[in-house]
Amino acid sequence: MFGSLLIAAAVCVLGWLYVRWSRVRQYWAKRGVPHLPPNPLLGSLTFLQRQNTGKWLINMNQHFKTPYIGVWWFWRPALIINSPDIARNVLVKDFPNFKDRFLSSGSSDPIGHLNIFTANEPLWSSIRRRLTSIFTASKLRALQNLLDTKANQMVQRIKNTEDKTSIRIRMLFTDYTSDVIGTAAFGVETKALAGGECPMRKVTKSFMTFNLWRGLSWSSIFFFPELVNIFRFSFLPKTATDYFTKVFRVVSDQRKSQKSRIGEPKDLVDALIKIKQESDLNNEGLTEDTIVAQAAIFLLGGFDTSGAALTFSLYELAFQPDIQEKIYRELMEIQEQNENGILEISKLGEAVYFNCVLKEVLRKYSTMGWLDRIAVKDYKIDDNLTIEAGTPICVNAIGMHYDENYFPNPLEFDPDRFLPENEKNIKPFTYLPFGEGPRNCIGKRFGQISVRHALAHVIINYIVEPLANGPKPNEVELEKHSLFYVPGQDLYVNFIPRN
Numbered sequence: 462m463f464g465s466l467l468i469a470a471a472v473c474v475l476g477w478l479y480v481r482w483s484r485v486r487q488y489w490a491k492r493g494v495p496h497l498p499p500n501p502l503l504g505s506l507t508f509l510q511r512q513n514t515g516k517w518l519i520n521m522n523q524h525f526k527t528p529y530i531g532v533w534w535f536w537r538p539a540l541i542i543n544s545p546d547i548a549r550n551v552l553v554k555d556f557p558n559f560k561d562r563f564l565s566s567g568s569s570d571p572i573g574h575l576n577i578f579t580a581n582e583p584l585w586s587s588i589r590r591r592l593t594s595i596f597t598a599s600k601l602r603a604l605q606n607l608l609d610t611k612a613n614q615m616v617q618r619i620k621n622t623e624d625k626t627s628i629r630i631r632m633l634f635t636d637y638t639s640d641v642i643g644t645a646a647f648g649v650e651t652k653a654l655a656g657g658e659c660p661m662r663k664v665t666k667s668f669m670t671f672n673l674w675r676g677l678s679w680s681s682i683f684f685f686p687e688l689v690n691i692f693r694f695s696f697l698p699k700t701a702t703d704y705f706t707k708v709f710r711v712v713s714d715q716r717k718s719q720k721s722r723i724g725e726p727k728d729l730v731d732a733l734i735k736i737k738q739e740s741d742l743n744n745e746g747l748t749e750d751t752i753v754a755q756a757a758i759f760l761l762g763g764f765d766t767s768g769a770a771l772t773f774s775l776y777e778l779a780f781q782p783d784i785q786e787k788i789y790r791e792l793m794e795i796q797e798q799n800e801n802g803i804l805e806i807s808k809l810g811e812a813v814y815f816n817c818v819l820k821e822v823l824r825k826y827s828t829m830g831w832l833d834r835i836a837v838k839d840y841k842i843d844d845n846l847t848i849e850a851g852t853p854i855c856v857n858a859i860g861m862h863y864d865e866n867y868f869p870n871p872l873e874f875d876p877d878r879f880l881p882e883n884e885k886n887i888k889p890f891t892y893l894p895f896g897e898g899p900r901n902c903i904g905k906r907f908g909q910i911s912v913r914h915a916l917a918h919v920i921i922n923y924i925v926e927p928l929a930n931g932p933k934p935n936e937v938e939l940e941k942h943s944l945f946y947v948p949g950q951d952l953y954v955n956f957i958p959r960n
């Protein structure tokens with residue numbers, strides 16, 4: 462009797478699964494949306510852990526060449542957008558319907574779920590409004606001393622390394638970005654560049670290493686958020702969360718005892734303390750966890766994106782001696798304008814050719830190559846397609862960066878695309894390295910400033926050359942386990958001192 466019941470239950474479950482799967486499988490075909498057949502378990506995610514996500518997105522755009530593609534995040538239908546016009550609608554024009562991201566981190570992990578990157582409405586608007594003012598150009602100019610110190614330490618480290626061809630450039634640059642952002646966001650002197658034992662760097666290093674658990678956590682945060690709470694996946698290990706909270710509390714107490722109310726903020730941590738004080742005064746109930754989560758996401762959202770951009774910049778430049786020489790001359794002019802030989806943040810921002818080079822780096826190597834959103838209500842994409850509320854949207858930024866129609870010869874590194882006379886011909890919403898619209902990268906200026914500073918210091922001091930056995934830029938392996946467009950192999954160049 463019990464056995465028959467069990468068999469009947471199993472048949473019912475299998476029948477239900479079969480009906481459900483048939484519906485899932487037909488989803489995009491029924492709507493006339495181009496797609497590849499989904500895998501019964503992973504949907505379209507069979508590339509995970511086998512191919513870099515950015516590379517997969519480039520291939521998808523090149524394979525279909527259509528304004529959108531239907532995919533499945535496991536069994537959930539999602540839409541990849543390859544069209545700049547639809548991207549504009551989602552990111553800007555109809556933003557109120559796309560304020561939220563699909564990805565989400567579990568409620569058991571305060572840093573994971575309260576930070577501005579993963580937070581959704583209504584928390585997101587309230588945090589974003591407060592944080593926007595701390596990233597203005599004038600406030601970021603206060604970082605001049607920190608950037609000078611860290612960039613000089615970085616050059617010193619290159620000088621002190623006897624065999625300069627042994628320097629792992631991504632490690633060097635992520636030491637620099639961890640120091641710069643860690644110091645600015647948490648207010649403690651970090652020592653990654655100086656090679657000291659540095660807990661902040663331990664956290665960012667753990668972020669760069671992949672294992673099965675981390676792969677599962679991240680895949681589920683990005684593509685199957687319902688599992689995050691069930692398996693208690695987290696953005697960060699608890700030890701890292703506790704460490705961030707402790708550091709923030711100590712620094713916050715120190716600064717508060719120095720002045721009863723923070724005046725004009727000098728760095729990100731000052732600005733965060735000020736936001737907390739104002740919230741307490743007005744009884745707005747912003748918790749300490751929420752504030753610490755923002756400091757943590759600045760570090761985690763910024764160190765590897767900026768570090769990878771620097772790595773690809775230097776590696777590409779090693780193969781481009783003429784471009785290198787041109788930016789060297791431009792940078793020397795800037796340096797000579799300052800009586801102390803300082804590379805001023807604002808002057809580096811005005812260096813036309815240097816900035817074309819960095820724009821081209823972020824076209825070819827967009828660390829975060831796709832923009833994640835979710836439709837709150839049903840939404841008409843065009844005359845042929847209306848998507849249902851809850852459909853995840855993936856704006857294929859990197860796919861457009863490699864689209865011949867928008868960037869001819871996309872594999873070629875050509876900063877001239879961004880010269881003022883050419884840049885005006887780039888179709889809007891085809892170049893999206895920092896995203897677009899109200900939910901774009903809040904740290905865009907910070908990232909640009911710190912990348913410019915580090916690269917300028919290296920180029921002023923060294924000529925970089927490729928090593929005989931190094932891969933060509935277009936042959937560099939990409940990290941297969943990562944959702945981000947980062948190198949999957951150590952990269953080296955030769956640093957030849959200029960004087």
Ligand code: HEM
Nearest residue numbers: 578759762763766767829832895896897900901902904908
């Ligand atoms: C070259 C460096 C960087 C690149 C390429 C980059 C790229 C991006 C992209 C593509 C997004 C998604 C935007 C969207 O969905 O429209 C993003 C979001 C974000 N980035 Fe960056 N980023 C960089 C540096 C930084 C830095 C230095 C910080 C912090 C100091 C930072 C903090 C954030 C945060 C907090 C978000 C989430 C914003 C929100 O959801 O409101 N990023 N970034």
